[in-house]
Amino acid sequence: MSSPRPNLAAAYDPERFRQLGHQLVDQLADHLVRTTRREGPVLPWAPPALNVERFPADFPEEPTGDFSALLTRVLEHSHHLHHPRYVGHQVSAPLPLAALCDFVSSLLNNGMAVYELGPVSTAMEHNVLRWMAGVLGLPEGSGGVLTSGGSAGNLTALLAARQAKAGHDAWNGGASAGPPLTVLVPESTHYSVSRAAKVMGWGAGGVTSVPVDARHRLRPEALEEALASARRAGRKPIAVVASAGSTATGAFDPLDAVADFCAKHGLWFHVDGAHGASAALSPRYRHQVKGIERADSVVWDAHKEMMMPALVTAVLFRDGSRSFEAFAQEASYLFNGQGSRPWSDVALRTLECTKEMMALKLYACLHVLGTKLFADAITDTFDLARRFAERLQSSGDFELAVPPDCNIVCFRHTPQGVPAPELDALQVRLRESLVTSGDFYLVQTTLGGRVWLRTTLVNPLTTDADLEALLEALRRAA
Known part of the structure; x- marks a missing residue:
């Protein structure tokens, strides 16, 4: 031996x-x-x-x-x-406690591609996301995933928006399977949104800018002209991205007004709340995110206002089943077919296959502190x-x-x-x-x-x- x-x-x-x-x-x-x-x-x-x-x-x-x-x-x-x-x-x-959890995560190294690789962290992620959705006021049936940062989070949300609103199978057919797509975004939006559009093959026209006011907040009255402009350019708008705490100034866009516009035109409503969605936790400042509960998708970084080590980003969907559509492909050696779409096989719904135990640190700090x-x-x-x-x-x-x-x-x-x-x-x-x-x-x-x-x-x-x-x-x- x-x-x-x-x-x-x-x-x-x-x-x-x-x-x-x-x-x-x-x-x-x-x-x-x-x-x-x-x-x-x-x-x-x-x-x-x-x-x-x-x-x-x-x-x-x-x-x-x-x-x-x-x-x-x-x-x-x-x-x-x-x-x-x-x-x-x-x-x-x-938080020092969160750092200790990273210590544990690194030693256990439960990768989370499928449930049996990370049974505890998968359960923790499921319940942390349910709690976060509840904080934002999203309805029963909402759900999501944790991923590696706001850039990956915005890409994940916009991939789901594409599947829901493109009107063609862009995942399998490619960018040329239908009309060129675009999303309406405020001039102050984070560069990761433009990057996501280009990653998806939409080119520079994949984002259509919407003017902002003197406070760097999206002007809702400018949305109609932005929509018309995109259509005149031969683009099919599928979504509006609003900011809840923009990167440059921390501006919060008027979310209710954007939600009204999206409902009127059948567009996906995505909120980049990477920085500011945490305001929902504060009784004094929760009003800043009024309307976020109407979003189809929200990105919320726990490694900003929630004092977590980088990176822990929640991508939350109003309709939890949409979280499966961002990465609708098969890896038979992992998933044994996708017919049942189990929520517990996290890699079905994330950019990552192997993923660290992201939920452990957030769950532990919420539980202990x-x-x-x-x-x-x-x-x-x-x-x-x-x-x-x-x-x-x-x-x-x-x-x-x-x-x-x-x-x-x-x-x-x-x-x-x-x-x-x-x-x-x-x-x-x-x-x-x-x-x-x-x-x-x-x-x-x-x-x-x-x-x-x-x-x-x-x-x-x-x-x-x-x-x-x-x-x-x-x-x-x-």
Whole structure:
């Protein structure tokens, strides 16, 4: 009887794993202590070439046993999203409990293509999605899937919309099996929608832009002309995409009005709520998503406002059976035929075949920490954004782009003596100064042809004092 080689047996040794695990948690806990106390930089900036040198591919043939030393360097040089002065992209400071669940998911490695590969995570996903659909007010019979990010989520939803509304079998017949298709989208929509249209072979005309108002919200009165314009161009419109928390400004489109338009014209109504659908959890801000319960499909990222590690995206369908139509194909070695379409074989309905136990972290945090934690985090960050906007408006040397709908605030520094044509370049230099110094991490965007600084107040540990310090840092840098 053969035995594993000693090096392989040692790599799987449970006691060695126990020792490394204790060291790992201690190091990560110490990291959390430092970052939440605002010690050290948010981003220890270094050019790409330097980090390539720091982590070379000179891998040894024999074990080194220096995992702790390697992790120390990883923590030192990585971006620190738990630092309360991280106010950058829409990526959360993950709940530590959720990170532990990723630890479990990686070890168990239940792939979830079919039920027998991931029985527990499949059941958790089913019930987490039912809960999320209920939060949004979707009816009984709704359902969906978890997938890897909002881009995959929007593609999944639009594939289902195509099957439902194209009027021909585009999946098997291809893009030329019927008239060229298009979807109506606000000018402020996320680029993933345009990318999805091009992935489906619709070309640049696969999206038809709808004008937005001064608050960057879709103008519902412009939908009729957009529909007519698409038809004049020889396109068949099949859907309208509305935003619940757009990427650039966090704008919420008037969902009820869009739903009315879609009902009138027989169009699919899709809501990209990747960022803002979480508002439904907050009693104070739930009104922002009024009308989302009328959507045919919704994308909702848990790795944004719900403090999950990336990536956990829910794609929810008003009619749960539509979730099978996005990827209607056969893989007989997995599914033994699709006649019964079992909900429990998740890969029938997702872009992924092998998929991590995404639901575990969200289910566990809801189960252990309770739903109020999430409602409080959303309410508090939205409140904080409004107070920050008020501070900007009363400052005298900062300009607010638009009053915030959620926790995204766009603004610019306008010190006396700087000519208007030079303000765009000033914002770029100010951001570069703060980011490279490590004091804060924020991003920038372009609105109305002008450059604005952009903050996403996604870390629930960020305070008013941090934002006041941000403004002072920008003044010093200027």
